[in-house]
Amino acid sequence: MSKHLPRIAMVAGEASGDLLAGLLLDGLQQHWPGLPSQGIGGPQMVQRGFEAWWPSDKLAVHGYSLEVLRRLGEIIQIRRQLRTRLLQNKPDVFIGVDAPDFNLGLETDLRAAGVKTVHFICPSIWAWRAERVEKIRRAANHVLCVFPFEPELLARHGIAASYVGHPLASVIPLEPDRAAARTALGLQPEDTVLALLPGSRGAEVKYITPTFLQAAVLVRQAHPGIKLVLPAAPAQRPTIERMVQAAGLQGAVQVLTGQSHTVLAACDCTLIASGTATLEAALFKRPMVIAYRMQALSWQLMKRKQLQPWVGLPNILCGEFVVPELLQEAATPQALAKAALEWLDARQQAPERIAALHQRFTALHHSLRRNTSVLAADAIRQVLAA
Structure with missing residues (x-):
C-alpha cells in the first residue's frame, strides 16, 4: 500500500449524514491512518479528526417553499464558497454523504x-424524484448503496x-439489550414505555412535535402509568421543552439530549417521524407508528413526485405496510394515539403480531x-486507483 495519504473532502448534511460519514471515516482510516479530511460535517466526523469548515446542521432544511427559501441564500453561498475552495486546492476524492440537493450539483x-x-x-430514485438519475450520472464516478437492489x-x-x-x-445489535437501555434511562423492567421521535430538524420539531405530544x-x-421518553437534538431541546410544558406534560415526558438509540432499545413502541430514524427503529425490532407533517405546499409538491405507496423505510424495504403510516392530514393526535395503543395492547392481546x-x-x-465501513473504503480506494 502506498504511503501517500489521499486528501478527502466530504459533505454530510444533518445528524444522520454525520453518523454515516463518521462510520465511513472509520473504514478509510483503517486503510490510511492519519487520513486528512475536510469540508462540511458534524460531531461524529469531528471526533474522527475531520476538519469541519462549516457544521453539517447548516444544511438541514425541510420540504420546499417558504422554510427552505429563507435558508436558501445562505446554503447557496456556502456551496459557492466550498466549491471555490475545493477547486483552488483539489482533493484526491470528494465524497458527498446524502444531502443530494446540495451534493449532486457540487459533485458535477x-x-x-x-x-x-x-x-x-x-x-x-426508486421512491420519488426518479428524474434525479440523470443528475447522479453526471455527478458521481461511483455510488455507494445501502440497499441491495440499488446497484x-x-x-x-x-x-x-x-x-x-x-x-x-x-452499529445496532441483532438483539438489542432492552434491560441495559432501561437501566441507563432510569426505567424499570415492568414499565410500559412509549418513545416520541419527532425528528431533528427545526421545521420537523415545529410541525410534528405538538401532534406527537397531543x-x-x-x-x-388509556395507560396512566406509561413512561414517555423523547430524545431531542441539542439545538432543539429548549423548543421541545417549551412544547412539552404547553401540552401539559411537564414532568410526564423525559426529554433527553440525543440518546435516540438507547431510547429505541428501551421502548415498547415509538411514534416516529418518517426518515432514517424509522430504519433505526426497525433494526431495534420495535413496533412503530410512522408519521409526518409539513407545510401544506411542501406536502403537495412531494406527493406529486412519490412513486410508491409507502414513505417509511421499513415499509418500502418490506414492500408492504408492516407498520402504519399517518401522513399530513391523517396524522391527527387521535389517529396516532389509536395506532400506538394497538401496538401496546397487542403485547397481551395479540402477541403473535x-x-x-x-x-x-x-x-x-x-x-x-455488512462490513460497511470496510466495503465503502475499498470501493473508494478503487476509485482513487482508477
Missing part, C-alpha cells in the same frame, strides 16, 4: 474539473455502484448487515 462541478467523486447513499437499478442507467450494506445494521396525552389516558414484526425486522437486519 468538481468531476468536470477532474476531481474524482463518490456519492454515499443512492438518492431514493442493479443504477447499472441500467450506466452508473457504477457498489452495495456496502447499511452501516446502521452493523397523541401522548391521549395514550396516557409483535412476534411476526420482530421476525420480519430481524430478516431485514440480516439483509442489510
